[in-house]
Amino acid sequence: MSLFTKDLFENHAVSRRSLLGGIAATSALVMLHPFAARAAANQAHLRLMETTDIHVHVFPYDYYADKPNDTLGLARTASIIDSIRAEAGNSMLIDNGDFLQGNPLGDYIAYERGMKEGDKHPVITAMNVLGYDVGTLGNHEFNYGLDFLFKVLAGSGFPHVCANLTKGQLASSAKDDDLFFKPYVIIEKQIRDGSGQSTPIKVGFIGFVPPQIMTWDSKNLEGKAQTRDIVDAAKAWVPVMKEEGADIVIALSHSGIDGSGQSDRMENASLYLAGIEGIDAIFTGHQHLVFPGPKDFEGIAGADAKKGTLMGKPAVMAGFWGSHMGLIDLLIEKDGSGWKIVDSTSQVRPIYHRDENRKIVADVKDKPEVTAAIKPEHEATLAYIRRPVGKTSAPLYSYFALVADDPSVQIVSNAQTWYIKDMLKEGEYKDLPVLSAAAPFKAGGRGGADYFTDVPTGDIAIKNVADLYLYPNTVQAVLISGAQVKNWLEMSAGMFNQVKPGSKDVPLLNAGFPSYNFDVIDGVTYQIDLSQPSRFDKDGKVLDENAHRIVDLKFDGKPIDPAQKFVVVTNNYRAGGGGKFPEIASDKVIFVAPDTNRDVVVRYIIDQGTINPSADDNWSFKAQPGSTALFETGPKARQFAGSLKGTKIEDAGDGENGFAKFRLVL
Incomplete structure (x- = not known):
């Protein structure tokens, strides 16, 4: 120029x-582009x-x-x-x-x-x-x-x-x-x-x-x-x-x-x-x-x-x-x-x-x-999106997504795994194990006491998918090692404050850690040891190299091999470095999908007819006798409190700003 x-x-x-x-x-004063204004007779x-x-x-x-x-x-x-x-x-x-x-x-x-x-x-x-x-x-x-x-x-x-x-x-x-x-x-x-x-x-x-x-x-x-x-x-x-x-x-x-x-x-x-x-x-x-x-x-x-x-x-x-x-x-x-x-x-x-x-x-x-x-x-x-396109055999809710394996996160992981296995069924990655990373998007916080996924058992409409996946992210997959899988989970565990042995009713959730960075990785099993300090800060920098909250991490029933290669399906935000997770960036991406995560969930529901969103309980907190912690969630959570497996919680009354308070018994 x-x-x-x-x-x-x-x-x-x-x-x-x-x-x-x-x-x-059409009625505003329009100014010509400089080229139109200056063009000569031969231009x-x-x-x-x-x-x-x-x-x-x-x-x-x-x-x-x-x-x-x-x-x-x-x-x-x-x-x-x-x-x-x-x-x-x-x-x-x-x-x-x-x-x-x-x-x-x-x-x-x-x-x-x-x-x-x-x-x-x-x-x-x-x-x-x-x-x-x-x-x-x-x-x-x-x-x-x-x-x-x-x-x-x-x-x-x-x-x-x-x-x-x-x-x-x-x-x-x-x-x-x-x-x-x-x-x-x-x-x-x-x-x-x-x-x-x-x-x-x-x-x-x-x-x-x-x-x-x-x-x-x-x-x-x-x-x-x-x-x-x-x-x-x-x-x-x-x-x-x-x-x-x-x-x-x-x-x-x-x-x-x-x-x-x-x-x-x-x-x-x-x-x-x-x-x-x-x-x-x-x-x-x-x-x-x-x-x-x-x-x-x-x-x-x-x-x-x-x-x-x-x-x-x-x-x-x-x-x-x-x-x-x-x-x-x-x-x-x-x-x-x-x-x-x-x-x-x-x-x-x-x-x-x-x-x-x-x-x-x-x-x-x-x-x-x-x-x-x-x-x-x-x-x-509009009539189409309000009409059922499938069914769910269990309610989809996120009231306890930050304290237990969760059905609203589970169904996204199921859909992502279903999709990526089909996409990679041919080629150099077809024989590698596939894991899926997904996070709760609607989990209270600044969104308020009603800001939770809540889809009842029965018919599910396309518009309900917005409750399951808020953002128009696209599917991507990364190739990482078992050691990097562990660090991914260590970063996610920054969602929680440290709960020292014997502590009573301490705040559980780190208020500065967004729920969309609390990734649950399906395809492995693990526990989170809250007695340990966080290994990483919010920017992915090491706070304590001796801290290990992720324990008993297994793949296929055996301790995970730090050198083994895994395909992890996630979204473009995370795969591109969003959230500053350690060693997760665009150089690890092996597959960039042409589809949004939301579209994948819709297709999965249509394909399955009736989905089973029940969480597989692949993660939990490590037992810590004598310790309890408090967290807040939506008051509607009380109707689902008895359905959690392996996680003991107690109603602890009302919280602030319309939230309900619960006690996690470790």
Whole structure:
């Protein structure tokens, strides 16, 4: 970006913030982008707008929690499109994939209503309202099978491209592959130059999907399809696009940004894709992150997270669920009979912000034309999520999740184990033992005396899953040793204060330790010795190297081998270093799932029909005769107090702020 452009762009950004504050985009004063304002007679401004990873989130509504949500929704993103277009000399709108699956609206259409010939899928209906120019496919487009996908795309008012998905086996050359979709399209567009004259330009768009769909959706694709390496496919097809007259080439890469080095069939290949000669700009996605931005991709060689470039070329990743719109602005110049890029900027625009109290504040309203277009399907989905999708043979509650093995945590671990064993059933990790780490999310604390999971025996609806798993985390798995399993549990045991032998009614819970960091690991058995001090502080630093709260740790009935390797399934927060657990970080990750933990729990319930959430009591406190400790929980816990196995508690009266007090007898 030139200094001249930088000054204009920063001034423009201030005006944009004022613009968004007014909400009413069409009536607000719109300031032209600097490229549109300065373009000469032989130049033009072209704005490329991206949505990515919509995951069927059209309405700003969390169907799991059954309530509105201001952080998501294509209807919200859509409401700023008019103003964004008005700032530009010329514009085009693209979607970068993962639009078809990801919330109960998508499941309702796929599993309940179905798609007959001629039907319009609601997400396609909404996108048609907005006038997209082109789209590509993400990995989640294949979750419901190829037949369903083709029925959906038949209703699309714009083309979809994918250069690395073939019918059957790969050919000897990428250009000989029998592809399901056109690898690219070249759109001839009339654009207005700096003098106001209309002139044509040929903009080429080429699309890519992660090769890993052959693993993630093997049941839908095996024997029917194959995928080629993203970079290899691009090297084959981009020169063809240039030969066919594309003035500029835009890569639609449903693939993230990974700077660890190029490898074959790389999942997140966008950085190396950008290095291919002939590609002029790149839209990325898949990782549910933001680029450019202040934190997600700093320090990656070749990626300028401040300027928004990959290998020196403009690039954008626009969050997920409609949280942002990605913008690449190009100043293009007539070069003989064609066009070349002379300057560029990249940015993302959010639909919400957090105030000084971290409260979510919506920056935009719904676009009425979008919500009206799919209102019937939205209302049908509300009925769907409120309807039972399975049964539970025992109540699911978290009142005692911090003092005993717990059914609400158990069912999440059961679902995670079920899922990851299927995902890893082939490949190098298939014979390794699988453990599952899960924590109670609703366990009182600052949330209050009613902030607990409480789902009764009997029917269970999709919205109940919000009680089981609050956050939209995604499933990840790490490869660690038996010694690291023990340290993981030692860190979790920081949930408790030390209870010295003979102590009476001392406070049990460490008020500064969040319940979501109290991981229970299923697949092993162990006890927690509260007479010992904590081994780690809240940041994972060793407090006392001689302290060992985790005792009698066994796998398969035998003392755990410190050197044995285990696959532990967890969520992206923990696997990425969240909570600062010792030695648990992204370098241990061996599997990054395309699914959220919540979706996995829903699928597990549907698969099982009736779930049995009874805790397997794989952990307990070590007996400590003569010692007792006090803890608080919700008053409704009293009805379940007699159901605990191997853990003796006594009602100790009322606590503060509506809580009930109990005594743990060690």
